[in-house]
Amino acid sequence: MDKMPKWADVILIPLISVILALLVSGLVVLYIGESPVEAMQIMVRGAMGSAYGWGYTLFYATNFIFTGLAVAVAFHARMFNIGGEGQAALGGLGVAIVCLSVPWPHWSLALLVACGAAAIFGAAWAAIPAYLQAKRGSHIVITTIMFNFIASALLVYLLVNVFRVPGSMAPETARFADAVHLPNAADIAPWLGFRSSTPLNISFLLALLACFLVWMLIWRTRLGYEIRAFGHSETAAVYAGINPVRIIMIAMLISGGLAGLMATNSVMGEAERLVIDNVQGAGFVGIAVALMGRSHPVGVFLAAILFGVLYQGGAELEFEMPAVSREMIVVIQALVILFTGALDNMVRMPMEKLFLSLRRRDRADSPAE
Amino acid sequence: DGPALVFDLGGKFDRSFNEAAFNGAQRWAEETGGEYREIELQSDAQREQALRRLAEAGSNPVVMAGFAFGSVLDTIAPDYPETTFVIIDSVVDQPNVQSIIFQEHEGSFLVGMLAGMASETGVVGFVGGMDIPLISRFGCGYAQGVVAANPDATVIANMTGTTPAAWNDPVRGGELTRGQIAQGADVVYAAAGGTGVGVLQTAADEGILSIGVDSNQNGIHPGQVLTSMLKRVDVAVYNAFTAGDEIETGVTVLGLAEDGVGYALDENNAELITPEMQEAVDAAREQIIAGEIVVHNFSDDGTCPVAMQ
Amino acid sequence: MDFLTILQILDSTVRLATPLLLACLAGLYSERAGIFDIGLEGKMLAAAFFSAAVAFTSGNVWVGLVAGIAASCVLSGIHGLASITFRGNQLISGVAINFLAAGMTVVIAQTWFQQGGRTPPLQGAARFQEITLPFADAMANVPIIGPIYSELISGHSILVYMALAIVPLTWWILFRTRFGLRLRAVGENPAAVDTAGISVMGARYAAVMICGVLCGLAGAYLATSLAAGFVKDMSAGRGFIALAALIFAKWRPWYALYACLLFGLLDAVGNRYQNIELVGVTIPVQFMQALPYILTVVILAGFVGKAIPPRAGGEPYVKER
Amino acid sequence: MTQASPAIELKGISKAFGPVQANKDISISVQPGTIHGIVGENGAGKSTLMSILYGFYKADAGEIFINGKLTPIPDSQAAISAGIGMVHQHFKLVENFTVVENVILGAEDGAMLQPSIAKARKLLTELAEEYGLNVDPDAVVEELSVGHQQRVEILKQLYRKADILILDEPTGVLTPAEADQLFRILGRLKEEGKTIILITHKLREIMEVTDTVSVMRRGQMTATVKTAETSPPELAEMMVGRKVLLRVDKKPANPGATILKVDDLKVRDGKGVERLKGISFHIRAGEILGIAGVAGNGQTELLEVLGGMRPAQSGTVILNNDQIDLTGKHSNGQTRRNRGIAHVPEDRQQEGLIMPYEAWENIAFGYHHDPKYQRNRLLMNNTAIRADTMAKMERYDVRPPNPRLPARNFSGGNQQKLVVAREMERNPDLLLIGQPTRGVDIGAIEFIHQQIIALRDQGKAILLVSVELDEILGLSDRIAVMFDGHFMGERLPDETDERELGLMMAGMTKGAA
Numbered sequence A: 001m002d003k004m005p006k007w008a009d010v011i012l013i014p015l016i017s018v019i020l021a022l023l024v025s026g027l028v029v030l031y032i033g034e035s036p037v038e039a040m041q042i043m044v045r046g047a048m049g050s051a052y053g054w055g056y057t058l059f060y061a062t063n064f065i066f067t068g069l070a071v072a073v074a075f076h077a078r079m080f081n082i083g084g085e086g087q088a089a090l091g092g093l094g095v096a097i098v099c100l101s102v103p104w105p106h107w108s109l110a111l112l113v114a115c116g117a118a119a120i121f122g123a124a125w126a127a128i129p130a131y132l133q134a135k136r137g138s139h140i141v142i143t144t145i146m147f148n149f150i151a152s153a154l155l156v157y158l159l160v161n162v163f164r165v166p167g168s169m170a171p172e173t174a175r176f177a178d179a180v181h182l183p184n185a186a187d188i189a190p191w192l193g194f195r196s197s198t199p200l201n202i203s204f205l206l207a208l209l210a211c212f213l214v215w216m217l218i219w220r221t222r223l224g225y226e227i228r229a230f231g232h233s234e235t236a237a238v239y240a241g242i243n244p245v246r247i248i249m250i251a252m253l254i255s256g257g258l259a260g261l262m263a264t265n266s267v268m269g270e271a272e273r274l275v276i277d278n279v280q281g282a283g284f285v286g287i288a289v290a291l292m293g294r295s296h297p298v299g300v301f302l303a304a305i306l307f308g309v310l311y312q313g314g315a316e317l318e319f320e321m322p323a324v325s326r327e328m329i330v331v332i333q334a335l336v337i338l339f340t341g342a343l344d345n346m347v348r349m350p351m352e353k354l355f356l357s358l359r360r361r362d363r364a365d366s367p368a369e
Numbered sequence B: 001d002g003p004a005l006v007f008d009l010g011g012k013f014d015r016s017f018n019e020a021a022f023n024g025a026q027r028w029a030e031e032t033g034g035e036y037r038e039i040e041l042q043s044d045a046q047r048e049q050a051l052r053r054l055a056e057a058g059s060n061p062v063v064m065a066g067f068a069f070g071s072v073l074d075t076i077a078p079d080y081p082e083t084t085f086v087i088i089d090s091v092v093d094q095p096n097v098q099s100i101i102f103q104e105h106e107g108s109f110l111v112g113m114l115a116g117m118a119s120e121t122g123v124v125g126f127v128g129g130m131d132i133p134l135i136s137r138f139g140c141g142y143a144q145g146v147v148a149a150n151p152d153a154t155v156i157a158n159m160t161g162t163t164p165a166a167w168n169d170p171v172r173g174g175e176l177t178r179g180q181i182a183q184g185a186d187v188v189y190a191a192a193g194g195t196g197v198g199v200l201q202t203a204a205d206e207g208i209l210s211i212g213v214d215s216n217q218n219g220i221h222p223g224q225v226l227t228s229m230l231k232r233v234d235v236a237v238y239n240a241f242t243a244g245d246e247i248e249t250g251v252t253v254l255g256l257a258e259d260g261v262g263y264a265l266d267e268n269n270a271e272l273i274t275p276e277m278q279e280a281v282d283a284a285r286e287q288i289i290a291g292e293i294v295v296h297n298f299s300d301d302g303t304c305p306v307a308m309q
Numbered sequence C: 001m002d003f004l005t006i007l008q009i010l011d012s013t014v015r016l017a018t019p020l021l022l023a024c025l026a027g028l029y030s031e032r033a034g035i036f037d038i039g040l041e042g043k044m045l046a047a048a049f050f051s052a053a054v055a056f057t058s059g060n061v062w063v064g065l066v067a068g069i070a071a072s073c074v075l076s077g078i079h080g081l082a083s084i085t086f087r088g089n090q091l092i093s094g095v096a097i098n099f100l101a102a103g104m105t106v107v108i109a110q111t112w113f114q115q116g117g118r119t120p121p122l123q124g125a126a127r128f129q130e131i132t133l134p135f136a137d138a139m140a141n142v143p144i145i146g147p148i149y150s151e152l153i154s155g156h157s158i159l160v161y162m163a164l165a166i167v168p169l170t171w172w173i174l175f176r177t178r179f180g181l182r183l184r185a186v187g188e189n190p191a192a193v194d195t196a197g198i199s200v201m202g203a204r205y206a207a208v209m210i211c212g213v214l215c216g217l218a219g220a221y222l223a224t225s226l227a228a229g230f231v232k233d234m235s236a237g238r239g240f241i242a243l244a245a246l247i248f249a250k251w252r253p254w255y256a257l258y259a260c261l262l263f264g265l266l267d268a269v270g271n272r273y274q275n276i277e278l279v280g281v282t283i284p285v286q287f288m289q290a291l292p293y294i295l296t297v298v299i300l301a302g303f304v305g306k307a308i309p310p311r312a313g314g315e316p317y318v319k320e321r
Numbered sequence D: 001m002t003q004a005s006p007a008i009e010l011k012g013i014s015k016a017f018g019p020v021q022a023n024k025d026i027s028i029s030v031q032p033g034t035i036h037g038i039v040g041e042n043g044a045g046k047s048t049l050m051s052i053l054y055g056f057y058k059a060d061a062g063e064i065f066i067n068g069k070l071t072p073i074p075d076s077q078a079a080i081s082a083g084i085g086m087v088h089q090h091f092k093l094v095e096n097f098t099v100v101e102n103v104i105l106g107a108e109d110g111a112m113l114q115p116s117i118a119k120a121r122k123l124l125t126e127l128a129e130e131y132g133l134n135v136d137p138d139a140v141v142e143e144l145s146v147g148h149q150q151r152v153e154i155l156k157q158l159y160r161k162a163d164i165l166i167l168d169e170p171t172g173v174l175t176p177a178e179a180d181q182l183f184r185i186l187g188r189l190k191e192e193g194k195t196i197i198l199i200t201h202k203l204r205e206i207m208e209v210t211d212t213v214s215v216m217r218r219g220q221m222t223a224t225v226k227t228a229e230t231s232p233p234e235l236a237e238m239m240v241g242r243k244v245l246l247r248v249d250k251k252p253a254n255p256g257a258t259i260l261k262v263d264d265l266k267v268r269d270g271k272g273v274e275r276l277k278g279i280s281f282h283i284r285a286g287e288i289l290g291i292a293g294v295a296g297n298g299q300t301e302l303l304e305v306l307g308g309m310r311p312a313q314s315g316t317v318i319l320n321n322d323q324i325d326l327t328g329k330h331s332n333g334q335t336r337r338n339r340g341i342a343h344v345p346e347d348r349q350q351e352g353l354i355m356p357y358e359a360w361e362n363i364a365f366g367y368h369h370d371p372k373y374q375r376n377r378l379l380m381n382n383t384a385i386r387a388d389t390m391a392k393m394e395r396y397d398v399r400p401p402n403p404r405l406p407a408r409n410f411s412g413g414n415q416q417k418l419v420v421a422r423e424m425e426r427n428p429d430l431l432l433i434g435q436p437t438r439g440v441d442i443g444a445i446e447f448i449h450q451q452i453i454a455l456r457d458q459g460k461a462i463l464l465v466s467v468e469l470d471e472i473l474g475l476s477d478r479i480a481v482m483f484d485g486h487f488m489g490e491r492l493p494d495e496t497d498e499r500e501l502g503l504m505m506a507g508m509t510k511g512a513a
């Protein structure tokens, strides 16, 4: 028997938590001498009030969906993949190589191959930590942290010494050819009012597809069944004849691949070139997104949108309110993570009591039982 | 209406490059009483967003600090033919863009000479933020200057890191400095953003000389900072703001001749720079301007004529 | 490599290892009590800022230290509230604390000092100075031992000596005192502790607060001893490295010391030998910079077996479902 | 002093866990110096009631009187100071601590450990002599057998000088000899004037050691009677609400062809210790081979090797005339299942079930490759699994019959029924079944025993491992006794008795005895 109706669990509680987080954020805004109400309005309007806002919100969300799913899949196998940052960076490398090395006749072909490369590069970067975990018991948290650093060193080297356009100052690859330009929201759905400059592009649909596929994988396939079983209990998994090494490897490869796929959005869809530090913390945000989304693709999707809103709304706030600095936005994000993710029992516990007592009263009223 | 300034990811208070841009804008605002808009970026994707917003809001000119804007500006500039964009540290070939390039190697050459002359051990150090072409340009010009002043001198070069943390890690900056001191360095030049704070600090703590970068950092540790390699980003921004709508497009190269780069001399380091040193450096400056000395630009071919350790 | 170079590298090792060690021991207390903590980074950062800010305003580094510790403890308290009282997810809470510290420090620094999220540089008594141990100068000329004593052992900030002293102290507390017994027990099986008539919450909060104090020391060491003031994000990932060291050390104090010294050493060597030529080929700087991390993975895979965390780690203690 | 007031008196205790009313207005009183039994079905609320008395849970309503005095017990600390000690159903020991450390935890004398440890060590030797409770004070708990772990739990309470001792299903994991010893100790404690509450599912124990007994049903206390004035069938009926068959009823076996033949099987564990030292036996169709033995003598390893959970070092296993791979890539639970081996593991919560998985997911567990559970090559057919689960739950009387309920929300007995249903319904040639009724109430025991017999009668081979000699004697057609990785010998159930088996389990042969 559940303590609360499902709608309260999945909608009401997170909503109250977000409101609490925003209230506290309001206090911080007040502290720096601005109006919280106005700030709130700017954020919401900036993120969701226009096609322009949505274009950025969903663009950021796309990144977070990929990295969030990556962390979530690993979580199902009880592994904490902190390496999304490095895996996504390597995914970018894969995309760049694909886009630069072949004169693609059409973006769709390029996207297909780039997806493959992004996933393979990301997965490859997760493979060594996974193998060491499976075979040597080396803790995946340490190895993936280390691989983040190694990835950044590798990328700096390659961008400066191999891919840089001769004579250019910027450690970045050449711009990709126009042929691999991905259709963006304005190309696909101009009637929604998107402008040609919107960064939201077709990879958003890829992210949605990824959500669906991950959901299928985890909850509908044998492999997903085995991954979850292994994540819940390794001894039981062995009892059922599930091979731990295989599960660790596969789960981490999928995780790394998903992180790598982020590059189709950020590198191929938006920047159209590979720059230094192209991930910009999305790997870490992915951890928060996966945790807040309780490792469920729908939850990950919603949490990613929330973070997209915070990113884009935050940017607008910063543009419009000079006193609000970008660190202020980080604080707001932190408070949202804290209240919705870590402190949600603070809201849940009293709510459960409330619903229980309501139900008791219902029962007392109807003596039929 | 009104000019606008976009800072790079380092943030406007990085005590060097972005802060110099900020100072230029502030000076313009104070002198003219005008108002300008500014944006600090949070992520790469916001580059384009910021530029477009400002252009659409009618800001003119839109000035951006940092080579990383190059590629983005190249794509968006044609969309706003009415707006003039000014990009610092990169060349963008569009009719409505003014590209400002600094000859950092020339300025670095001068402070390198000072370092070479000030050094008693014949060993000097360089701490860069990340091994990227821009930083190598500083380092290479510096090394050439050192060797010009003291052909037997050794230049030790270190880079802080490969992640964004490389620009904000004074502790590692300090540690690298200590390592260089241990290898005999008694002058160290920092081109590493916030990390440089740690370099200058450790140099002061350990009683050796340091050289600041971009802005005049002599005052951070008076009497202990030999000089600063000035990169007059502030002047560039100030000029762009002042020119307003009438700004010229095309490429502007700011070197020693234009006073775009140079070395800082003020009351904080007056005692450190002997008249002979000043004489030698000023002479070199003239020669460079006259083309008698050619300071090799690392970015030209990715190599440096002087070996660093 | 001559003797002096080795000494210098070791000297640098000690300095680089100290913040790692303090943070690592901080994590050790918390995780031994069953509270995972990936917020070490954030706590260090907060402590770095507040210690520097208050040291600057008061002109006294000790006052700064107390402020740094207090700030770190406040974050610890939030972590405790989320993960102990409200049985929230400890990883999320840690992530939130890292973000919170990264944003908050700069926002407050900007309002207080208007120096772009930095504190003004610290001078004199506002900073921990290096301590010269007795006879360091006199002994400097004694062969071998002399330089070791005067170069390597002497001449560090008091926090370094404190950090080193905390290692045996931690061992002693954990394995020789009642408090330690309870703390370890609560990380292994909180139900056992509960039925033994001990407050699980009490033990866990105590551990989390000690974690706060030690992170406070780590942050203060960064900002008031190694550097002279706060720069945004100056913890630069050290909290995560400390976490890695903690797992590396399998949650044991002496091994924590060794692990942190090893990380410090790899770092120091990486700093010192950035430009190396091997048989005429220049090794890229980036490779040398990545080398400490590569070596860590190699050592981990080659020599360190499976690390088994405290059994109740990461799980909130729930009696009634 | 007036007339002796009850040592414990509970008045109107109620407790709800969320929507589940675990205890409803319970009142009970226990006289000092007696042993009071509590019986009831799984989930009746016995553990909850005792945990309230021990301050582990807080009651929603009700009062507790200790020795006639109203004593609020908000936490275990209060219970301990009131002289109450409890040995929980699931031990509350810190597994990687030593025995002394566990004993002194919470009862240390000062801030330093050394004095407490020294004192505890001395006291432990004394207690060991006094009650025959031998345990090495410096042994690490996880390396002790369950029997010894329980001794540690009792020592903990004695160390704290508890006057009131609550034991929640203490014999569930003990061998008869260990159980006997436990009851001897309880007898001594009673003589010393201590009050003891004993929860158990074994009516024989109730009859043997208790003075009074209370019956709980669905959160309520239904009856309290003097033990002398009741009988097992009566108690069973009060518990379950219907008549229960307390003895196993079976026809003589009719063995057929040899199904399983094991020859000279040797197994080392992860630490390299040899656990099976050359085991040989066979089982025929329509036959139950029962393996008796004190836990930790290799039975677990035997089941695990046959079930494909761990490799063997040498030996052969022949199933239906085909040799089975004992090492390598193809030696795992999947391949064994494909060969017709079903396995009910000893530990249902750690191995047999995924606790957060819903019932239907658990019904597919291990058989998730079964073609009838697949929709196509990629996807599983969840609807089919759920329908199958529903059918199995009905046939095995799993309550509540809800396939969407997570396994952890079923009571122990019903969890076991889920596992048994899954494995038996596979119609295996060979069924491996370990501790089939551990912690399960009498109603469920009856049911599970009937299923095992029915499977045998269908002509299947069954390998039964149990520490319950009753169960071994009642179910087996042949009995093998295992000691230290060897078989001590084989007996027929009607030609042996508990005494002889007990001796063999201790490593003594008949001749030596």
Ligand SMILES: Nc1ncnc2c1ncn2[C@@H]1O[C@H](COP(=O)(O)OP(=O)(O)OP(=O)(O)O)[C@@H](O)[C@H]1O
Pocket (backbone or CB within 6 Å): C319, C320, C321, D017, D020, D021, D022, D040, D041, D042, D043, D044, D045, D046, D047, D048, D049, D089, D411, D412, D413, D439, D441
């Ligand atoms: N920690 C808990 N959280 C939620 N509900 C619980 C908890 N412990 C017990 N319950 C509920 O309380 C009821 C009584 O459980 P309890 O463990 O007291 O039964 P029991 O009589 O001891 O059963 P068994 O004979 O199997 O040990 C159960 O039906 C269960 O719903």
Ligand SMILES: Nc1ncnc2c1ncn2[C@@H]1O[C@H](COP(=O)(O)OP(=O)(O)OP(=O)(O)O)[C@@H](O)[C@H]1O
Pocket (backbone or CB within 6 Å): A001, C321, D020, D042, D043, D044, D047, D089, D399, D400, D408, D409, D410, D411, D412, D413, D439, D440
């Ligand atoms: N978290 C829970 N939420 C709801 N109901 C629960 C929960 N846990 C247990 N139950 C209910 O508790 C009853 C018995 O559970 P309990 O935990 O007492 O098992 P148990 O018989 O004591 O098991 P064991 O013998 O292994 O201790 C079941 O009817 C189940 O529906």
Ligand SMILES: [Mg+2]
Pocket (backbone or CB within 6 Å): D046, D047, D048, D089, D168
């Ligand atoms: Mg019970």
Ligand SMILES: [Mg+2]
Pocket (backbone or CB within 6 Å): D043, D047, D089
């Ligand atoms: Mg129970």
